[in-house]
Amino acid sequence: MTEQMTKPIHVIRNIETIVAFDPQTGGHAYLSDGDIAFDEASILHVGGHYDGPFEREEHGKDKMLLPGLVNIHCHSDEEPLSKGIFDDMGTPALWGQAMYEYSTLVEISEEAREASLTIMLGDLIRSGVTTLVDIAGPHDKWLPTLVKSGARAYAAPGFREARWHVEDSRRLDYHWDSAKGREAFARALACVDEAEAHPSTRLGGILAPSQVETCSPELLTEAMAAARSRNIPITLHAAQTMAEHEELLRRTGLTAVQYLDRLGILNERLILGHCIFLDSHSWTRQRTEIDMQLLARGGTTVAHCPVTFSRSGMILESIGKYRRNGINVGIGTDTYPYNMLEEMRRALICSRIAGKSVHDIKTADIFEMATLGGAKALGRTDIGRIAVGAKADFSLIDLNHSAMQPVYDPLRNLLHCAAERAVQAVYVDGQCIARDGKLLGLDYDGAVHVMRDALVFAKERIPANDPRRRSLSELAPLSLPSN
Ligand SMILES: [Zn+2]
Incomplete structure (x- = not known):
């Protein structure tokens, strides 16, 4: 054996359409009938004929090759288990949000955590995601399962000092426990360091103070300093609900974005989920347009996840406008159904509804957000693009699939x-x-079985977790009467 082992080269010939990076425009462009050659380290050749050496060869006729999608905001934990439980619910006094009174009641058993993560990873990968940021609570199976999936993953362990408490379905209170929050911060730092030092180069860490209003200004500032010293991104929920918006106004007189700016942490390292309720949003009462300028000036990324919010009747106004204001936007799925392509479709439709125009945003814009926008948020130029030297992260689309035919514009x-x-x-x-809908590194079907048992456990625990001790059927009647 020689010391310098050559890596096997794989070539895919005559791909009908390659969505390749165009350095001239800094965006993507269609390339027709070209080859791609790659090894495990990077892409070696894109477009035209590849006449170098190779170990494996296949044909790309009737295929489109897409850069891997970058999901910058999702949660495993109990989210995959929450499917279909509180989708028709919301607290009227909290602008119809279900998050504070209902969603927090779903509890996942320790044994089901790996299965829950497996479901999320499987659904994301099958929709073309190759890089993801999982904001969740650390557990023993977390990093090993992320690695086993084969995806490029960032573990973002959440921590906060305050917990939400909804009294009598009308008042959102914050129960502060700073010592507990500090312990969670220390655990998160250890977890992020473990992820960064992991032998898998596909694993990374991101700091994730949970919400702008559940962390003290001191903790937010320290978390940013810790992210800087490690040269890693930091993510935080901000401007995600009207309840949070009103709470911050009450505490500081500022919107979430203005508050983060005052703390001096609105910078290019920060990824904010979900930045819906800015001063310019029609539900807020500021009647100014300062927040978008602050976000653009800071170089902060917005993690846009329209599916879950639109399910609650809430819409960001509009993501096209954010882009036109110079804000970097990436796409996340937040919660179920963890379908990145459906998320992108919803982002496009919601933006056109909010912007009241088909011209508000184009297909190419959404695709750019889900690839280059996400990569930029993570500080990377080697993912989200098909280019020589970039990582060989991509998906192959079957142009012959009946749902794709007939094809004028494949994207x-x-x-x-x-x-x-x-x-x-x-x-x-x-x-x-993943090939033909089957995951090669994860036991998805086994995870589905575990989740069925986990739902039984969660249903039993719901009354104990509810301050008013309501049963699940009282909290969330079925969508149809059960005769
Ligand atoms: Zn989230």
């Missing part, structure tokens, strides 16, 4: 019609991690 067909049905194979670091 539009994928986003508006076929979504994950046409995703044939997903590659990360040149390795195939």
Whole structure:
């Protein structure tokens, strides 16, 4: 054995359409009938004929090759288990949000955590995601399962000093326990350091103070300093609900964005989920347009996750406008159904509704957010693009799939019609991690079984977790009468 082992080179020939990075425009462009060559380290050749050496060869006829999608905001924990429970619920006094009174009642058993994570990873990968940021509570199976999935993953352990408490379905209170929050911060730092030092180069760490209003200004400032010293990103929920918006106004007289600016932490390292209720939003009462300028000036990224918010009747006004104001935007799925392509479709539709125009945003803009926008948020130029030297993270789309046919513009067909049905194979670091809807590194079907038991446990625990001790059927009657 020689010391310098050559890595096996894989070539895919005559791909009908490659969505390749164009250095001239800094965006993506279609390339027709070209080859791609790659090894586990990077992409070696894009477009035209590759006549170098190779160990493996396949044909790309009737396929589109897409850069891997970058999901900058999702949660495993109990979220995959919460599917279909409180979707029709919301607290009227809290602008119809279900998050504070209802969602927090769903509890996942320790044994089901790995399964829950597996469901999330599986659904994301099958929709073309190759990089993801999981904001969750640390547990023993977390990092090993992220690695086993084969995806590129950032573990973002959440921590906060205050917990939400809803009294009598009308008042949101904050129960502060600074010592506990500090302990969680210390655990998060250890977890992030473990992820960063992990032998898998696909694993990274991100600091995640949970919400702007559940962390003290001191903790937020310290977390930013810790992110700076480690040269890693930091993410935080801010301007995500009207309840939070009103709470911050009461405490500081400022919107979330203005408050973070005053703390001096609105910078290019920060990813904010979800930045909906800015001073310019029609539900707020500021009647100014300062927040967008502050976000753009700071270089802060907005993690846009329209599916879960639109399910609650809430909409960001509009993501096209954010982009036109110079704000970097990435896409996240937040919670179930963890379908990145459906999320992108919803982002496009919601933006056009909020912007009252088909011209508010184009398919190419959404695609750019879900690739280059996410990569920028993570400080990377080697993902979210198909280019020589970039990571070999991509998916192959079956242009012959009935949901894709007939094809005039393949990207539009994928986003508006076929979504994950046409995703044939997903590659990360040149390795195939999903093919024909099957995950190669994870036991998805086994996880589904575990989740059925986990739902039984969660249903039993709901009355004990509810301050008013209501049963699940009182809290969330079924969508149809049960005769
Ligand atoms: Zn979130």
